[in-house]
Amino acid sequence: MRLTTFTDYSLRVLMYLADAPVGRATIAEVAGFYAISEAHLVKVVHLLGREGILRNTRGRGGGIELARAPRAISIGRTVRLTEGLDLPAECFARERNTCKLAGRCRLERALGKALGKFYEVLDGYTLQDLRRATARAAAQPSEE
Amino acid sequence: MRLTTFTDYSLRVLMYLADAPVGRATIAEVAGFYAISEAHLVKVVHLLGREGILRNTRGRGGGIELARAPRAISIGRTVRLTEGLDLPAECFARERNTCKLAGRCRLERALGKALGKFYEVLDGYTLQDLRRATARAAAQPSEE
Numbered sequence: 001m002r003l004t005t006f007t008d009y010s011l012r013v014l015m016y017l018a019d020a021p022v023g024r025a026t027i028a029e030v031a032g033f034y035a036i037s038e039a040h041l042v043k044v045v046h047l048l049g050r051e052g053i054l055r056n057t058r059g060r061g062g063g064i065e066l067a068r069a070p071r072a073i074s075i076g077r078t079v080r081l082t083e084g085l086d087l088p089a090e091c092f093a094r095e096r097n098t099c100k101l102a103g104r105c106r107l108e109r110a111l112g113k114a115l116g117k118f119y120e121v122l123d124g125y126t127l128q129d130l131r132r133a134t135a136r137a138a139a140q141p142s143e144e
Numbered sequence: 145m146r147l148t149t150f151t152d153y154s155l156r157v158l159m160y161l162a163d164a165p166v167g168r169a170t171i172a173e174v175a176g177f178y179a180i181s182e183a184h185l186v187k188v189v190h191l192l193g194r195e196g197i198l199r200n201t202r203g204r205g206g207g208i209e210l211a212r213a214p215r216a217i218s219i220g221r222t223v224r225l226t227e228g229l230d231l232p233a234e235c236f237a238r239e240r241n242t243c244k245l246a247g248r249c250r251l252e253r254a255l256g257k258a259l260g261k262f263y264e265v266l267d268g269y270t271l272q273d274l275r276r277a278t279a280r281a282a283a284q285p286s287e288e
Contacts, residue, residue, distance in 0.1 A: 001145045001259060003233045011251055012243070034244050075254065089147045099156070100178050106274045107155055110219065114265035115145060121258035130250045 001118075007082040009036060009044045011130070014053070014073065017066050018131045024065040044082075051081055070131060076123030145262075151226040153180060153188045155274070158197070158217065161210050162275045168209040188226075195225055214275060220267030 016030050017023065027045055031038040045064055048054040055067045066073065089111060090099050099105070160174050161167065171189055175182040189208055192198040199211045210217065233255060234243050243249070 001147060001227060001262065003145060003255075008233050012245070015245065015249070015251070035242065083145060089152050098179065101156070101159065105159070107159070110266060110269050110274070111147075114262045117261040117265050118145065118258045121261050122254060125254050130254070 003079070004083060005040065006044060006047075007079055009034075009041060010048060010078060010082045011075070012036070013041065013044055013048065013064070014066070014078070014127050015130055017054070017064065018070045018127050020065075024063040026063045030064075047082065048078075053078065066127075069128075071126045071128035073127040074123060075125040075127065075130065076119050076121075078127075079122055080119060147223070148227060149184065150188060150191075151223055153178075153185060154192060154222060154226045155219070156180070157185065157188055157192065157208070158210070158222070158271050159274055161198070161208065162214045162271050164209075168207045170207045174208075191226065192222075197222065210271075213272075215270045215272035217271040218267060219269040219271065219274065220263050220265075222271075223266055224263060 012034055013030055016033060017025060027038055027041050031041050045054060045056055049056045049064075049067075052067050053073055054064050056062075056064050089107075090097055090102075101107075156178055157174055160177060161169060171182055171185050175185050189198060189200055193200045193208075193211075196211050197217055198208050200206075200208050233251075234241055234246075245251075
C-alpha cells in the first residue's frame with residue numbers, strides 16, 4: 001500500500017505552514033525546504049485551496065497559509081481528498097475495469113473494509129498532532 | 145492507497161487455483177484467463193512458491209497448484225508478503241529517505257498505525273472466503 005506523491009506533498013505543505021514563522025510561506029520556499037518539485041506543489045496547493053484547507057494570496061506580501069486552525073484540519077479527510085481518484089486496486093474501477101472477476105469477486109469488499117479501518121485511524125489525527133516537525137528540522141539542519 | 149500490481153496478480157492467481165477444475169493450472173492459462181502479462185505472473189508464482197503458498201511442478205502434466213488448503217492461506221499474510229518492499233510513503237524508507245522531516249515527523253507513526261489496522265482486517269480473511277469468483281466468471285462469460 002502506497003500513498004500517492006500528491007498526498008505526501010500535501011501533508012508536507014500543511015506541516016510546513018502549521019509551524020511557519022508568520023504562518024505564511026511561498027510555494028518556492030516550501031519546495032526549497034523539502035527539495036521537491038515546485039510544479040507539483042502548485043497542483044497540491046490548488047486542490048487544498050479549492051477544498052478550503054489553504055488560502056492562497058497572490059501578489060506582493062502574498063503566499064499560502066492555512067485557512068483553518070491546525071486542530072480543525074483532519075488528516076483523514078485530507079488524505080481521502082488527496083488520494084481521491086487513486087483506487088486501491090482495479091476492483092474499485094467502476095468504469096474500464098478489465099478484471100475478469102469484476103462484479104463477482106469478494107476481494108473488493110475485503111479491501112474496502114480494510115481501507116475503511118485505515119482511514120478511521122487517520123480520522124483520529126489533526127494537523128495539530130503532526131506539528132513541530134518542521135520547526136525542529138529548521139533548528140537542527142540535516143547533516144548534508 | 146494503492147496495492148501493487150504484484151499483489152493484485154498474486155491474489156488473482158490464488159483465486160483462480162482455488163477453483164481450478166483439477167486444482168491445477170499453467171501460468172499461460174491463468175494469464176490468458178485474466179488477459180494479463182505472463183512474464184509478470186512468472187515472478188508472482190516464483191515468490192508465492194518460495195513462500196510455500198503455491199507449488200510449481202515442471203515438465204509434462206506439471207503446473208501450479210495451491211500448496212495448502214484455501215482456508216489455510218491468509219489474505220493478510222499474503223498481501224504483507226507481496227507488498228513487501230513497497231513502502232506506504234517515503235517516511236518508511238530507512239535508507240535513502242530524502243525527506244527533511246525524517247526522524248522528526250509524527251506522520252510515520254500515524255500511517256504505521258493506520259496500516260496496521262488495514263492488515264488486521266485482511267488477516268480476518270482466508271482464500272476460502274474469496275472463492276468461487278473464478279468459477280462464476282467462467283460459467284458466465286463476460287459480455288466481450
